[in-house]
Amino acid sequence: MRGTLNKELVIRLLKYRRILTQLKSLGFEKVFSNNLGDAIGVAPALVRKDFSLLVLGGNKRGGYNIDYLSEQLGLILGKTNEQKIIILGMGKIGTAIAQYKGFLQGDFEVAAGFDVRPVGLPESLSLKVYPIEELAAFCNANSIQVAILAVPEEVATESHKLLKDSGIRGILNFTPVELKTTPNCIIHNINIGVEIENLFFQVIRNGLSGA
Amino acid sequence: MRGTLNKELVIRLLKYRRILTQLKSLGFEKVFSNNLGDAIGVAPALVRKDFSLLVLGGNKRGGYNIDYLSEQLGLILGKTNEQKIIILGMGKIGTAIAQYKGFLQGDFEVAAGFDVRPVGLPESLSLKVYPIEELAAFCNANSIQVAILAVPEEVATESHKLLKDSGIRGILNFTPVELKTTPNCIIHNINIGVEIENLFFQVIRNGLSGA
DNA sequence: ATTTTATTGTACTAAGTTTCACAAAAACTT
């Protein structure tokens, strides 16, 4: 079953889960496919299809039960709580991500930062920054599997190698260098420059009809 | 022709252009479809298909001419140089992006930052941070079309409205709230939390075969 | 109890995208 979960579907499921958590905290008990569709920006039929594929049933007029859905999605997606990540490259982007509010909501924890210089640590943050020489030992000792890469472009490739050699199995790459997934290490590239160029292109193409 | 450029294709074209710029600076004159495919992580046949679609020809054994390709991609994608953006929300993420090295390479310029408080400006950065009351006037006076949204989650929705009311036509959204594209304003959502959850899921599913 | 309404579940349809496979052609070799 899980072999059939493609990338886009997984992202939708993660988003459903986030919405469900919010709805639950608001005291809601059930939800309809069009609510979820609206919330994550897809058609209601696709929501139903997704749940149908996962054999998560709803009630013909009562929609879906939020508790049940949350629970089942938890089983399928796994609990990410208590998962730990490290950040390699504690420059502006790295430290910003370390303090990202979304992480404080209990999704996962930044276990440590690493940099060439053990510097620039904002005092308010209870996060230690170690020199990169200690990366492999730390990852090993703490079973770290996932890392954020936020080093300067010039050292992206060598940092990538370093992470792989430290046993890291997944990297969220914020450098502009396009890293490639291998059987041992999954890469997700976030290229902010390309994202903005892309946005400009879409905006210009979209024209000024409404301005 | 441009109507046929879908989202993924545009991203590939932007990536080709970046690679070509790098190759040119290294003194290369021609490039093969497999080089470009390797560089951006797609099959060579797709590279050729892309260029074929855009009627960008290569030489049957000599590959593609880098200068020509660069020039033509420039015509298709538009020059993003000299484009200006603003950042709404000058917290950690906002200021980090303002200082992002990739932007300094001349792709575009951060014209100003905006925040509820005109505070926290790093002195080394020649960027002014204005109170949000001035947002609409500034965007109007400077013809700003694209913005980065990096405010706290709680004020994401109202900030979104504010940007639209200020004439912004494209938003790169770093808040966890899923904003939706409208005819007048294109949204690209970057949800770091979801990205990390997704990475964890892929890593766990991928198993530990190589560790 | 019957009718109406709202919503799920899914077979079918449609569209889009990537990969495959190979002919065509240019450049190089002998």
Next chain:
DNA sequence: AAGTTTTTGTGAAACTTAGTACAATAAAAT
């Protein structure tokens, strides 16, 4: 000059994904 190699260009196939439309059915209303 003939043959060999390399690389493009592309039609066809395969795959994937999303959308449509409607039957089934549960709940609500009368």
